[in-house]
Amino acid sequence: MACASGEGFQSHLSRQRISGRTGNEAGAASFLHTETVSCCSFYQGIEKLSESRKEPWLGTPARTIEILQKYGFRFQKKYGQNFLIDPHVLEKIIRAAGIGRDDCVIEIGPGIGTLTQYLAYASREVYAVEIDRNLIPILEDTLSDWDNVTVINQDILTLDLNRFVEEHNGGRPVKVVANLPYYITTPILMELLEKKVPLESVTVMVQKEVAERMQASPGTKDYGALSLAVQYYSRPEILANVPPNCFMPRPNVGSAVIRLTGRLAEERVQVQDEGLMFRLIRASFAQRRKTLFNGLRNSRELDYSREQIESAMEKCGLSENIRGEALDLKQFADLADALSGKEDAADYVDFSSGVKHTPVT
Numbered sequence: 001m002a003c004a005s006g007e008g009f010q011s012h013l014s015r016q017r018i019s020g021r022t023g024n025e026a027g028a029a030s031f032l033h034t035e036t037v038s039c040c041s042f043y044q045g046i047e048k049l050s051e052s053r054k055e056p057w058l059g060t061p062a063r064t065i066e067i068l069q070k071y072g073f074r075f076q077k078k079y080g081q082n083f084l085i086d087p088h089v090l091e092k093i094i095r096a097a098g099i100g101r102d103d104c105v106i107e108i109g110p111g112i113g114t115l116t117q118y119l120a121y122a123s124r125e126v127y128a129v130e131i132d133r134n135l136i137p138i139l140e141d142t143l144s145d146w147d148n149v150t151v152i153n154q155d156i157l158t159l160d161l162n163r164f165v166e167e168h169n170g171g172r173p174v175k176v177v178a179n180l181p182y183y184i185t186t187p188i189l190m191e192l193l194e195k196k197v198p199l200e201s202v203t204v205m206v207q208k209e210v211a212e213r214m215q216a217s218p219g220t221k222d223y224g225a226l227s228l229a230v231q232y233y234s235r236p237e238i239l240a241n242v243p244p245n246c247f248m249p250r251p252n253v254g255s256a257v258i259r260l261t262g263r264l265a266e267e268r269v270q271v272q273d274e275g276l277m278f279r280l281i282r283a284s285f286a287q288r289r290k291t292l293f294n295g296l297r298n299s300r301e302l303d304y305s306r307e308q309i310e311s312a313m314e315k316c317g318l319s320e321n322i323r324g325e326a327l328d329l330k331q332f333a334d335l336a337d338a339l340s341g342k343e344d345a346a347d348y349v350d351f352s353s354g355v356k357h358t359p360v361t
């Protein structure tokens, strides 16, 4: 395992990778070229794991407790630390992500390295980004048998992922795999999707309720701005429900593994101004019980007259009493196109974050 600290990590990281690998670079390279055990054998059962790459050994309650005690580790609630302790779930995540020998994987929040071991076993290369510096010495220990892992001690939300993928995978799409810290699930996913990071897929453990919202259809109780945002950029699929007893400590909520597959051009709706469409979506769901018209009219993010909204809605065949939750993605895109160019301000302020945006052109 190679390690890099957050500050100035780009150059630091490269140096560390090289120096971390010099001891067994030749061995690692020849392994990559001569390995013939397909990842299918991994999927068929733990006993058939390859001899040539070390098998994952963390992931049981006993091993987890052993490591935690060895380092006197204390869980930090603020970081959403709930570590996986069930090998079946870990294998399921690897299977769901379809991890293979050619894959470059980014893991968000490796914890003590449990899922990381499985990823390192199955993939070509893993970059694991962990915020909690107390976990770094533990990761150095638990990942010492894998030379294809680099740990980066940094907040994932401060990492320029586009630049990272460019520098470490030549700009080719990566797979993101994680048991996400639940307190920042949405910001992490939106960062990945909105910034258009080159992604083959995103396979993550999230709170069950959030997974259901991502996959929800119009008119259902779970449908909202998150469903539309995720479905605009990707196709979400819930692949497994995971009960609290698969984690240490147990979370208070159920969890689910969800996979987002990349942009499927033929399924994506076309819209002239993506930024405007998302402002319409946010305005429509800000007060769910209001009609679409009132939601748009009262939004601080939008600046349209009554007549402009009425005329755009009429053009799209939307009745004046319709609620935002009844519209699908295509209808929001059509509404955005009907309103495009009619807004007063070129820039707007996102009042939820205080960030000033310029509409995407």
Ligand code: SAM
Residues within 6 Å of the ligand: 079, 080, 081, 082, 083, 084, 108, 109, 110, 111, 112, 113, 114, 115, 116, 129, 130, 131, 132, 135, 154, 155, 156, 157, 178, 179, 180, 181, 182, 184
């Ligand atoms: N992957 C491990 C596992 O499955 O056992 C741990 C998952 S735990 C739910 C979430 C991990 O994300 C923790 O290790 C936590 O410290 C880390 N984390 C929390 N916030 C983070 C952030 N902003 N950037 C990077 N890592 C973060």
